C-alpha cells in the first residue's frame with residue numbers, strides 16, 4: 151500500500167519510505183492511500199490478548215507487509231517489554247462510565263513513549279537494511295523530545311536534534327532531554343514558543359538542499375508511523391470495555407492533533423467509536439474552529455499543561471484532507487491562507503463532516519486545577535494537568551450521553567508536572583525509581599535564537615561531527 155501527501159504534489163511512498171521521510175516534499179503529511187479494515191470478529195478476538203499481539207495485527211495491517219512480519223513482531227515485543235505495567239496501557243475506572251487509559255508507563259512517563267519506543271527500532275531497522283544514516287530534527291513542547299531522546303540515544307544510525315521552547319517546559323521535561331549523556335543526541339533550547347520550534351522543523355524539511363544534505367528525518371507526529379503506532383491503544387481499550395459489540399467514546403487532551411487523529415483512524419479501520427472529543431487548554435484554537443468554522447491563530451499562552459500550548463495543530467491538516475474528500479488542492483488553499491493571514495475558513499460541508507464525528511471543549515486553568523482536586527478527593531486518583539483537561543471535558547460529554555463508556559487518554563504521569571499537581575491537590579507526586587535522581591543529573595544543552603540559519607548551521611556542524619566519530 152502506498153502513502154500519499156495531503157497536498158498532492160509529492161511522490162507516493164511505501165510505509166518504510168514514509169517512515170524515513172517524515173514531512174512530504176510538498177510540505178504535506180503522508181497517510182495511506184486507503185484504510186485497511188479489520189472485521190468485527192477479528193476485533194472481538196483481541197479480547198484478553200497481550201498488547202503486543204494486538205499491535206502486531208493492527209500495525210501489520212497498516213504497514214501492509216512492508217516490514218517483514220517476523221522483524222515487526224520482534225521490534226514490537228522489545229518496544230513494550232520495558233513498560234512498567236504488564237498491560238502496557240492499562241485502563242482505570244475513576245467514575246460512572248468514566249475511564250482513564252494510562253499511556254504513561256513507558257520510560258519518559260508520557261504517551262509519546264508508546265509510539266517512540268517502536269519508532270526508534272523501526273527506523274534503525276530500515277536504515278540498517280539500506281546501509282543509510284539519518285538526521286532527526288524534532289520540535290517538542292515537552293514530551294516528544296524526551297521520548298525521542300530516550301528511544302534514539304546511542305543509536306549509530308541516527309543523530310537527534312530536539313528543539314524545545316526555552317522556559318516553557320517543566321523542569322522534569324527539560325531534564326529528561328538535557329541529562330542524557332549520548333553523543334548522538336542534542337537538546338536545543340530555542341528563544342520562542344513550540345510553534346516557532348515546529349515552524350523551524352518544517353522550514354528545514356522545506357529547504358530541500360539542506361534536507362538532502364543531512365538526510366533529514368522527523369519523529370514528530372507529522373511522521374505517519376507515529377500516528378500508526380498510536381492507533382493500537384484505541385483497539386485494546388475499546389475491546390476491554392466490550393467493543394466492538396459495545397460502542398465507546400474517547401476524550402483526548404489535544405495539541406498537535408496526532409493522538410486524537412489516531413482514534414479517528416481506528417474508527418476507519420472498523421472500531422465502533424461513538425464520539426471523539428477534542429479537549430484543549432486555554433490555547434483553544436481547535437475548540438473555536440469546531441464552533442465557528444474559522445481556524446484563527448492568536449498568541450499562545452503559557453499554561454500548567456505546557457505540552458498542549460500549541461496554535462499550529464499539524465495533524466488537523468490530515469483531517470481537513472479527509473473532510474474535503476481527499477481534495478489536495480483544497481488543503482493547499484487552506485494552508486496557503488494560514489501561512490499568509492494566520493487563518494482559514496472551513497466550508498459548510500467539510501465542517502459538518504468534522505462535527506459529525508468530533509466534539510470539542512476547552513478548559514480554563516481554574517477548571518484544570520479543580521479537576522485535579524476533584525479526582526483526587528473523590529476517586530483517590532492523581533491526574534496530571536493534561537489528563538485533567540481530558541477528564542474535565544469528558545465529564546461535560548457524559549452529561550450529554552451518560553450511557554456510552556467514556557475513555558480519557560491519560561497522556562502523562564503526574565510526576566512530570568509536580569508543581570501544578572501539588573498546587574491543585576496538595577499531593578506531591580513522586581518520580582518512579584529510574585528517574586529518582588533526575589534533578590541531580592548534569593545538564594547539557596545549547597541555547598539558540600529562533601533563526602533558521604543558526605539552527606541549520608548547528609545541526610549541520612554537529613551531525614557531521616557525530617558521523618565522523620561513528621565512522
Ligand SMILES: Cc1ncc(COP(=O)(O)O)c(C=O)c1O
Pocket residue numbers: 260261292293294371403404405406407408409410457458536537561562
Ligand atoms: C502530555 C500530553 N498531552 C497531550 C498532548 C497533545 O497530544 P497531540 O499533540 O497528539 O494532540 C501532548 C503533546 O503532544 C502531551 O505531551
Ligand SMILES: N[C@@H](CCOP(=O)(O)O)C(=O)O
Pocket residue numbers: 289290291292293294295369370371372405406408457458464
Ligand atoms: N505535545 C508535543 C508536541 C509535539 O507533538 P508531536 O506529537 O507532533 O510530536 C510534545 O510534547 O512535544
